[in-house]
Amino acid sequence: MRAITVHQYGGPDVLTEEDIQERQPGPGEALVRLEAVGVNFIDIYQRRGFYPGSLPFVAGNEGAGLIEAVGPGVSGVVPGDRVAYAMVPGAYAECAVVPASRIVRLPEDIDAPTAAALMLQGLTAHYLTRSVFPLKPDDTMVVHAAAGGLGLLLVQVGKRIGATVIGLTSTLEKARVVENAGADVVLLSTRLDFDAEVRRLTGGRGAEVVYDSVGKDTFRRSLDCLRPRGYLVLVGQASGPVPQIEIPLLAKRSLFFTRPGLAHYIATHDEVMARASELFDWHRVGALRVRIDRTLPLSQAADAHRRLESRESAGKILLVP
Numbered sequence: 001m002r003a004i005t006v007h008q009y010g011g012p013d014v015l016t017e018e019d020i021q022e023r024q025p026g027p028g029e030a031l032v033r034l035e036a037v038g039v040n041f042i043d044i045y046q047r048r049g050f051y052p053g054s055l056p057f058v059a060g061n062e063g064a065g066l067i068e069a070v071g072p073g074v075s076g077v078v079p080g081d082r083v084a085y086a087m088v089p090g091a092y093a094e095c096a097v098v099p100a101s102r103i104v105r106l107p108e109d110i111d112a113p114t115a116a117a118l119m120l121q122g123l124t125a126h127y128l129t130r131s132v133f134p135l136k137p138d139d140t141m142v143v144h145a146a147a148g149g150l151g152l153l154l155v156q157v158g159k160r161i162g163a164t165v166i167g168l169t170s171t172l173e174k175a176r177v178v179e180n181a182g183a184d185v186v187l188l189s190t191r192l193d194f195d196a197e198v199r200r201l202t203g204g205r206g207a208e209v210v211y212d213s214v215g216k217d218t219f220r221r222s223l224d225c226l227r228p229r230g231y232l233v234l235v236g237q238a239s240g241p242v243p244q245i246e247i248p249l250l251a252k253r254s255l256f257f258t259r260p261g262l263a264h265y266i267a268t269h270d271e272v273m274a275r276a277s278e279l280f281d282w283h284r285v286g287a288l289r290v291r292i293d294r295t296l297p298l299s300q301a302a303d304a305h306r307r308l309e310s311r312e313s314a315g316k317i318l319l320v321p
Contacts, residue, residue, distance in 0.1 A: 001019065001020060001021075001022045001093060001094040001095050002017060002018075002019060002093065002094050002298065002299075002321065003015075003017070003018065003019075003020045003057065003058045003090075003092060003093035003094070004016065004017055004059050004060070004093070004198075004298060004301045005017045005018055005020065005056050005057065005059070005091035006046070006047055006055065006056055006057055006058075006059055007055060007056040008048075008050055008055065009047065009049030009052070009055075010047070010048070011013075011048075012047075012301075012302035012303075012305040012306050012309070013301045013302060014047060015047065015059060015297050015301045015305065017072065017093075017298070017301075020058070020093075022094075023050065023097050024069065024071075024093055024097075025069055025070060025071035026071045026072075026097075027028055027071050027073050028071060028072075028073050028099060028100055028101070028111065029068070029070075029074070029098065029099055029100060030067050030069070030070045030074055030077055030083075030097070030098055030099050030100050030103060031066045031068045031069040031070070031072045031095055031096075031097055031098075032063065032066065032067060032068065032083060032085070032095065032096050032103070033065045033066050033067075033068045033070075033094065033095050033147070033319070034063045034064070034065040034091065034093065034094060034095060034096060034321050035064060035065040035066065035112035035113075035116075035243055035321070036063065036064050036065070036112040036113045036115070036116035036117075036118060036295075036317065036318050036319075036320060037060055037062065037063045037064075037091045037092055037116055037298070037319040037320070037321065038060075038061075038062035038063065038086075038091070038116045038119065038120055038121075038316060038317075038318060038319075039060075039301075039304045039305070039308055039316070039317040039318065039319060040061060040062060040120050040121065040149075041236050041308065042087060042120075043059055043060055043061060043092075043215070043236060043305070044305055044308065044309060045237070046059065046061075046089075047059060047305065049284075050237070050241070053089075056243075057065050057088075057089060057090070058087070058089065058090040058091075058092055058093050059089075059091075059092040059301065060090065060091030060092035060093070060319075061086065061087055061088060061089055061091055061120060062085070062086045062087070062088075062091055062116060062120040063084065063085060063091040063096055063116055064082075064083065064084035064106070064112040064113075064115035064119070065082075065083065065084075065112060065177050066079075066081070066082060066083070066115040067079050067080060067082060067083055067103075068095065069079040070100070071127075074100045076100065076103075077098075077100060077103055077105060080104040081105055081108050082102045082105065082112070083104060083105055083106060084103075084104055084106055084110075084112070084115035084116065084118075084119045084276075085102045085103050085104065085119065086088070086099050086102070086119040086120035086123055086262070086266070087102065087120065087262055087263050087266065088102050088293050092298060092301055092319060093298075093321065094298075094321040100269075101269040101272070102266070102269075102272060104119070104273060104276045106271060107280055107284075109112070109284060110280055110283065113292065113295065113318055114283070114290050116316075116318055117290045117315075117316035117318060118151065118153075118279060118283065118288075118290050119276070120262065121149045121150040121153055121316070122153055122237065122279045122288070123261050123262060123265075123266060123272075123275050123279065124150055124153075125150060125153040125154045125157050126157070126275045126278065126279055127162070127260070127262065127265035127266075127275065128154065128211060128233060128235065128260070129154065129157050129158065129161065130275075131265055132231075132233055132258060132260050132265075133208075133209045133231045133233055135157075135158060135161045135163050135208075135209070136161070136162075136163070137161060137162030137163065138162065138163070138164070139161075139163045139164070139207075139208040139209065140163065140164045140165075140166065140202055140206075140207040140208055140209075141158050141163050141165055141166070141207060141208065141209050141210070141211065142153075142161060142166045142167075142194075142198055142207045142209070142210040142211070142222070142225050143155055143158070143165060143166070143167050143168065143183075143211050143213045144168050144170065144189070144210070144211065144212045144213050144218060144222070145168070145169065145213045145236075145238065145311070146167030146168055146169050146174075146178045146181075146183060146186070146215060147167075147169045147170075147174035147175075147177045147178050147314040147315070148213070148311075148313065148314070148315070149291075149293075149313075149316040149317075150213060150235070150236075151167065151169075151178070151213070151317055152178070152181045152291055152314075152315060153288065153290075154211055155167055155178060155181045155182055155183050155290050156181055156182055156287065156289065156306060157282075157288065159182040159183075160282065160287045160288070162232075164184050164185075165182065165183045165184050165185075166183065166184065166185045166186075166187065166198060166207065167181075167183035167185070167186045167187070168186075168187050168188075168189040168194055168200065168310060169186060169187075169188065169189065170188065170190050170263055171188070171190075172188070173314070174204055174307075174314050175188060177291070177314045177315070181289075181291075185201060186190070189218075193221070194225070195221040195222070195224040195225045198225040199224075199225070202227070205227050206225055206226045206227030206228075206230055207225050207226055207227060207230060207252075208226075208227060208230055208231065209226075209229070209230060209231045209232075209233060210222040210223075210231070210232050210233065211225060211233050211235055212232060212233065212234050212235065213234075213235045213236030213237075213238060214236070214237075214238050214239050215236060215237030215238060215239050215240055215241060215242050216237065216239045216241060216243070217231065217239035217240070218239070218242035219234065219242045220249075223249055223255060224251075226253065226255055227251070227253070228253040228254055228255075229254050229255070229256070229257045230253070230255055230256070231255075231257075231258065232255065232256070232257045233258055233260065234257070234258070234259045235260070238309075238311070245257055258311075290315075290316065291314065291315030291316065291317035292315055292316050292317075292318060293307075293313040293314055293316055293317050293319075294307075294313070294317055294318075295318045295319075295320055296317070296318070296319055296320070297319070297320055298319045298320065298321045300319075301319055304317045304319060
């Protein structure tokens with residue numbers, strides 16, 4: 001089968017399309033013939049070697065398609081079922097072998113592209129707002145990279161809960177996208193000191209939570225956005241890894257700093273199903289809309305990475321095998 005592999009860490013050009021042996025599912029696994037594959041920053045971090053693993057590997061962590069075969073001991077899905085999954089390596093391919101515990105059957109009203117655009121970032125938005133920092137009505141939240149796939153979902157989830165949402169983005173064009181997603185205020189992070197503006201907008205009090213997916217370039221000012229006992233939730237490092245945190249930075253206002261990961265919040269099948277079911281419900285009633293920036297053939301995976309890394313995209317990038 002055709003797949004996009006990484007034989008050495010590096011830039012987008014290390015993504016190589018080649019034929020590899022298709023593996024059959026073992027105990028507790030299912031073979032999914034992929035119809036749509038999500039492109040995420042974790043794919044870039046793995047390609048660069050920020051999250052090193054065994055080389056070579058097939059890139060990608062999220063997909064949707066049809067069950068083609070199941071291994072021994074699998075229940076709940078059968079060949080022909082429409083399914084999606086997230087946080088399983090090997091998605092940039094025509095087929096993927098996936099633990100059945102990570103698989104979610106799709107409702108009739110969720111197609112494969114929507115599912116592939118929703119699973120990883122949607123589950124992330126869910127656990128960030130439901131579990132890491134349980135948002136409440138009237139909380140103020142700041143969302144970095146608010147025009148990205150995750151950012152747009154966080155904006156919408158925040159508004160559904162009743163929070164005041166301040167979105168940060170880099171261009172006027174992206175700002176309009178964030179406004180259309182429901183943000184109360186959109187700030188151009190390239191044109192002003194966003195921390196001072198957040199404090200001004202909150203009457204000097206600061207925000208309850210900042211969701212920062214940029215990392216090195218923004219985390220110090222993200223801390224300065226927070227009210228006493230506020231939460232900085234680092235959800236990515238698009239600009240590079242954050243240096244070691246100096247404890248006095250937190251102590252001066254009793255701040256909280258956390259770097260969560262999705263895998264720890266979908267550790268069981270029941271948890272995957274519960275989060276995905278609520279996501280699908282939100283989508284069904286129109287409270288959560290997926291914006292697909294563009295869809296590219298699998299062979300153009302390197303172009304997809306370049307677009308995501310350059311921060312040109314507004315919404316989700318998909319690959320089609």
